[in-house]
Amino acid sequence: MAAANRIYLREAPAELLPAPTMRAGVFGWLRTNLFSSPLNVALTVISVAAIVWVVPPLLRFFFFDAVWSGVDRQACLASPQHPEVGACWAFIRVWSSYFVYGFYPAGQRWRVDLFFFALAFGIGWVAWLGAPRRDLGAAYLFIVLPILSYFLLSGAPLVGLVSVPTTQWGGILVTIVVATVGIAASLPLGILLALGRRSAMPAVRVLSVIFIEFVRGVPLITVLFMASVMLPLFVPDRFAPDKLVRALIGVALFASAYMAEVVRGGLLSIPRGQYEAAAALGLPYWRAMGLVILPQALQVTLPNIVNTFIGLFKDTTLVFIVGIFDFLRTIEAARGDPHWITPVTSVTGYAFAALFYFVCCYGMSRYARNVEARLARAHRR
């Protein structure tokens, strides 16, 4: 075949292309990540403008113009020598013990501190994956600690601890109590419900499904209303639980329905062979679940479990609506204190509350992400 027929053959060398744009170094990074196209340039400019517009006023408000000390609202009002007033941190400082303990008697507050410490110890023991005897840690956290804390916080006159009625509890103490009771109750209940939903026994299965789907279909507020308004009707007068206990029951039931679905997701991810292997070993149902299936299922779904805890922690704020003095409620109460009413008090109070919840929830989500990364590494192996 004549070469002339092949029109796709080049007859001259191709033109030289310009050298590729630099991808290394600061300018290369800027070019690829911020200025790669006209649209990106525009987006970058808008983003920088937004940051410049928002961040400096926020910094000024929360730090540079903020009032750090004072005894009443005068400190946080605009005055000729202090025309721009930022956040009123003095208000938080004055009210801080109320935010932590509520009306818990001042002389007894060491009990609350001890509870916080014991809880932190237990959480550290269980959450640190390299800790020794984490099974003991779990037993401590889920069985020993709740019983001890009950006597520690509400009082045991036999050993000389004055009783403190729950109406005097408040602030971060109540938030932590509601969250930990919710967590400690929802995990075992959720596992039982998840197993019940997959049980071969029709009555168990139907009851579990009805409970889970019913609770997941209604708002937490209605569950709390039910617990706080209807529960006292359902039991004889002398057993009527106090307000905090009612809210705790509502939160625990609500959380366990969500936990059940998370655990069920973990159970679904366990291959059938595991069930068959356990059956082949002759393990009865509970031992097969306890020794073979659940350890794997819970580990797989641990990040989701922690995410449920985060949701539960945020949902504890709802007990505010049924009249319990949780952390958010103490902020609301303090905010209205006539000695401290200024234009910046509310914003300061909410910013402080947001910081608290953010630190707790973000910490938990970082932990979940670490565990997830660890699991992914283990699976890749």
Place this chain on the structure above:
Amino acid sequence: MVEIAQPAPPGRRQWGNFALQAALLIVVGGLAYGAFVNAAYNLQKANIASGFRFWNNTAGFDISQTLIAYSPSTSTFGQAFWVGLLNTLLVASLGIVLATVLGFTIGIARLSRNWLVARLAGGYVELIRNIPLLLQILFWYNAVLKALPELRSSISLPGGAFLNNRGLFLPRPQFGDGFGDVLVAFLVGAAATAALRAFARRRQDLTGAPPHTLPYALALMVASPLLVFFLAGKPLTFSFPEMGRFNILGGTEILPEFAALLLALTIYTAAFIAEVVRAGLLAVPNGQTEAAQALGLRSGSTLRLVVVPQAMRVIVPPLTSQYLNLIKNSSLAVAIGYPDLVQVFAGSVLNITGQAVEVIGITMAVYLCISLVTSLLMNLYGRTVSIVER
């Protein structure tokens, strides 16, 4: 779902299972019966009526936002219920639309190749997701909207609107005779556009001619209703809000409670939707994008025709649960006094009648129904985007 193959339990095992179930049913039934007996006794002691007769009694309390006719002196508890339900549906449906728009924007921004945009979107998601919704609602209501100027120093907005700590006052459109014709023209135009699009798409499938329907769509859906509007003599006027001494008269009012709730629900749910969208887009393998580019599709078409349809399959189920969460979370209205179902019915009506069992029961049943209908609709939609397997 993997069903566990339970080994056929012979003899004793079967009886054990049966006994366990019977015991469970007896315990649950016993608890229910005990609760019923106690409730009957306690209610009788407290002299509270039971049954649903209260439904037709006069309510006697006022509601700040009513979408249907309601007056405290003549309307019944039943009408109060409908007012509350409509308010819930209003804030939930608007919230779903706005949160979807914002959530998709932020989810896509998180995957932007622009480093700064991706970081800002990531920061938004982390910040908003980790702060309780109730705190956000209180913040918008108490610290932002209630901190606006008072009535006397209202902010005047362009277009004759006023903004103060009692709400946002907007001009109210008043539809004159002949506005119905404009609506009819619009609906006819919309139907014609749909037919035209179907035709253009079929032509594209047969001949490859690209569909250019936009000019026709504009002519049918915008120009023709406008023409009818002017022919009918502009049957639309506005009643502008006017500043009175103690009040703003005329116009239409958006309550600060409504605005705060809508704002917080939108911002909060959008952060979750953004995560759903991001996960969905990441779930489409890179090979799909590369294959589309190899076929010569432009980046817009790649996204529209290849990536998004596949991502939607992953996105729809978790998106549904976010919608359900938003609907349920709208009940936090009670914290700031927006008259939703919980605030009106499980709040005011419950306090006046004292009939906790009936009122809470109805409230829960309504939320269950709304949840069911929403899941049903989303499942229908999910079916249209799911894989058609041969």
